[in-house]
Amino acid sequence: MQWTKKRKQTITLLAFVFPALLFYAVFMLAPAFGGIGYSLTDWNGLNPTYHWVGFANYTEALTDDPYFIKSIWFTLRFVAFMVVLQNALALLLAVFVESRGRSKVWFRTIFFMPNMISMIIGGFMWLFIFTKVLSYIAEHSGFGFLDQSWIGDPDFSFYAIIIVSLWGGVGFLMVIYIAAIQGVPQPLKEAAAIDGANTFQTFRNITLPMIYPALTIGIFLTLNSSFKAFDAVYALTGGGPGRATQVIALNIFEEAFSFNSRYGYASAKAMILFLIVFLITIVQLRFMKNREVEA
Amino acid sequence: MKKALYMSLVLVLMVSVISACSSKNNNETKPSAIASESESASASASASESASPSEVKADTPPQKVELKVFMSFPRFKDQFESYFAQFKAKELAGKNIDVTIKLEMPNPDQAKQILQTRLASNDAPDVFTLHAIADIPTYYKAGYLSDLSDQPFVPKVYESVRKTVTYDGKVVALPLESLSWGYLYNKKIFADLGITPPQTIDEMNAAIDKINAAKIKPFMLAFQESWIPQLMMALSLGGTVSSAHPDWIEKMNKGEASYKDVASVFDIIDLIMANGTSKPFEVGNEAGSTDFANGKAAMWVQGPWQAETILKVNPNMEFGVAPLPVSNDPAGAMINLATSTSLAVSPTSKNKEVALDLVNYVLDDKDSAPLFETLKFNPVATMHTYETFPWITEASSYVAKGKAYLDLSLPNGVTDETAKLLQSYYAKTVSKEEIIKTLDKTWAKAIKTQQ
Structure with a gap:
């Protein structure tokens, strides 16, 4: 009796997730495994026939493709900046918004707003700001330093990309952190206040440890999304000038859809990207899960 | 059957990526x-x-x-x-x-x-x-x-x-x-300054001096999209190869030649880059057309396919198509014929x-x-006897004089690579020697993967 009931429950559950699972399998899992297969071929996306080349694509990507290696380093630098800045800013904003009284809702909405705009559109908006608005401001006010080639100079375009990505991503993390901060039990804070802790000490020793699970998620999300960064870079610089701001995803995209249309080779690169993201996030999750505390 | 289904699913996904x-x-x-x-x-x-x-x-x-x-x-x-x-x-x-x-x-x-x-x-x-x-x-x-x-x-x-x-x-x-194209020039500016389209680099230098003296930028640069700077190389390489090194492509395909042999293609590119409008990476195709139509520069290395956009901005704009000089041999200035x-x-x-x-x-x-x-x-066959646009007629007049070459057939990927490198070249992140080396390598690789 017990057994059949449990089984029934399992079947009901499966039936409920089945539609989602089906779409996930057909549109995510199948192509992903297909991609593994293609990464071992020299298919060009057009020929009816192709050859199995084993791991030649992988060795070529890692040993004989300076642009790919360069794009990995560029992406790592981008990820480092994004993980630190995005989380720090989101946390700051969350604390700031939480400290407001009735205007809380307004600030929350305003900071979250950019997240609702597609990054491609956001990118084009910022392109206008960087190319037209900033040089106009520089011309009509004293801020001469704003008049830079924000898109054309590789040194500046890196920061342009960081600024746009932060603008688009901070709001979402902020909402997560706000929720976490609201979940910190009030009695703990009161107890700390009675013990004579100041605001900073309360934050450092009470709030921060209590929102550690949210930090884990926040860092996980930023790691993930910044490794896969594509749309902001694509809209702003297109990886240019030349390949100065090319991220891995853009390198893969160009390998597959322009140049020699080497789909097989591009799939191999995509697999390498997947492995990098997979390894780093596993390490990160392990490391941070161990440090979480509960009230 | 299973495989076909499988493959089409993958492809559907790819297409959706592209459409995004x-x-x-x-x-x-x-x-x-x-x-x-x-x-x-x-x-x-x-x-x-x-x-x-x-x-x-x-x-x-x-x-x-x-x-x-x-x-x-x-x-x-x-x-x-x-x-x-x-x-x-x-x-x-x-x-x-x-x-x-x-x-x-x-x-x-x-x-x-x-x-x-x-x-x-x-x-x-x-x-x-x-x-x-x-x-x-x-x-x-x-x-x-x-x-x-x-x-x-x-x-x-x-x-x-x-x-x-x-x-x-x-x-x-x-x-x-079919296209017959060179670079575009502003007929009014040229007429005001008494310049005719130059046929050699020396004449081009003289023209640039005159235009600069009139406080006009000689060249429009719109490098945001990499296919536009690439056009300079297309014309300069086409003219050089067709006039001076007719067997270069064949030799390249066999691995017996190098871009070093045609290094003079950079002469005109350097000249254009040195005399162009500022901040080119912030100017795209549309913005470039607008600026060119408004007379912000006298010349633009861009094809007549841009005519519609230019005329939309300024319906009275008069522009011509001329072959780009690549050396001091006037024979090198040729119109590109492509389909x-x-x-x-x-x-x-x-x-x-x-x-x-x-x-x-x-x-x-x-x-x-x-x-x-x-x-x-453009007319492609004998029965096409209709009236064409003035700039097409102008380009065709060069073709009639034999000052034209067939678009070079470069291996896949070389054109795209050139486009990227020219952007970097303007940003001064690669040198001429590095471009030559990379293009040689890309060419060899393309030949290898095509087989």
Whole structure:
């Protein structure tokens, strides 16, 4: 009796997730495994026939493709900046918004707003700001330093990309952190206040440890999304000038859809990207899960 | 079966990725077309044809044939629909065949990927468009093109254009859009300063000095999209190779030559970059057209396919097309002759006879000229005797003098690589020597992967 009931429950559950699972399998899992297969071929996306080349694509990507290696380093630098800045800013904003009284809702909405705009559109908006608005401001006010080639100079375009990505991503993390901060039990804070802790000490020793699970998620999300960064870079610089701001995803995209249309080779690169993201996030999750505390 | 399903799923995903991020294509006309309404197109086409057949023949019922036509021309939907309606009437009257044409016209940015998906999944359209220079070699090798050499349209096509659609000794496509291009110049500025289009680098230097003295920027630079700086190399390499190193491409393909042999191609590129407008990476194609139309620069290395955009900004703009000087030998200044969009027939077509009839009808002796005229295409064959735009006439006058060359057939990927490198070259992140080295390497690699 017990057994059949449990089984029934399992079947009901499966039936409920089945539609989602089906779409996930057909549109995510199948192509992903297909991609593994293609990464071992020299298919060009057009020929009816192709050859199995084993791991030649992988060795070529890692040993004989300076642009790919360069794009990995560029992406790592981008990820480092994004993980630190995005989380720090989101946390700051969350604390700031939480400290407001009735205007809380307004600030929350305003900071979250950019997240609702597609990054491609956001990118084009910022392109206008960087190319037209900033040089106009520089011309009509004293801020001469704003008049830079924000898109054309590789040194500046890196920061342009960081600024746009932060603008688009901070709001979402902020909402997560706000929720976490609201979940910190009030009695703990009161107890700390009675013990004579100041605001900073309360934050450092009470709030921060209590929102550690949210930090884990926040860092996980930023790691993930910044490794896969594509749309902001694509809209702003297109990886240019030349390949100065090319991220891995853009390198893969160009390998597959322009140049020699080497789909097989591009799939191999995509697999390498997947492995990098997979390894780093596993390490990160392990490391941070161990440090979480509960009230 | 399983494999086919599997593959098509993967491809569907790829296509959806592409449609999300529109790709840029080189060398091709960039129409400002919006997503096509192919469904409504075929719907209205079938509606119009269902009315006609019943009234013509009565004795034998007409043979029913369906043709799938794939074109990357959503901006010319109306023109082609009415042309195909004429074709249907002709087939019905002449051969008693009732043709249904399923016309598909996706956005040109995505068309190539959609077509490749179709071809790779054994669902080839009977007749489709492709890019003559960029696509013919790969498509031919994959076996997706029919040999059209013995078709009646072939002898009618101009010799110079026919060469661009001939591969491996066979005519494999029908040229639709042909281009003859050099750089654009502002006729008013040139006339005011008393300059005629220079034919050598020294003359170009003199012209630049005059234009600079008039406080006008000599060259428009719009480098945001990498295919535009690439045009400089296309012209400069084309002129240099065709005038001084005719066997260079062949030698490159064998691995016996290097870009070092034609290093002088950088002379004119350096000159243009040194005398151009500032902040070129922030100027795209549209912004560049606007600036050029407003007289912000005297010359722009850009093709006449930009005419529509320029005239939209400034309808009174007078510009000309001239060949770019590449050295002090005036013979090196040449117009580039290229064919972009062409029409091919699939070898797996079930109704190849009718498909061939349709392709031949595009260059019909009587009906073709009005079609090409409304499409504003350049004349490609003997029956195209209509009046052309002044800049096309100007370019054609150079062609008539023999100052023209056929677009060089570089291996896939080399053009894209050049485009990227020229952007970096302007940003001073690569040197001339590095460009030469990288291009040599890319060329060798492309030859290797093509085999």
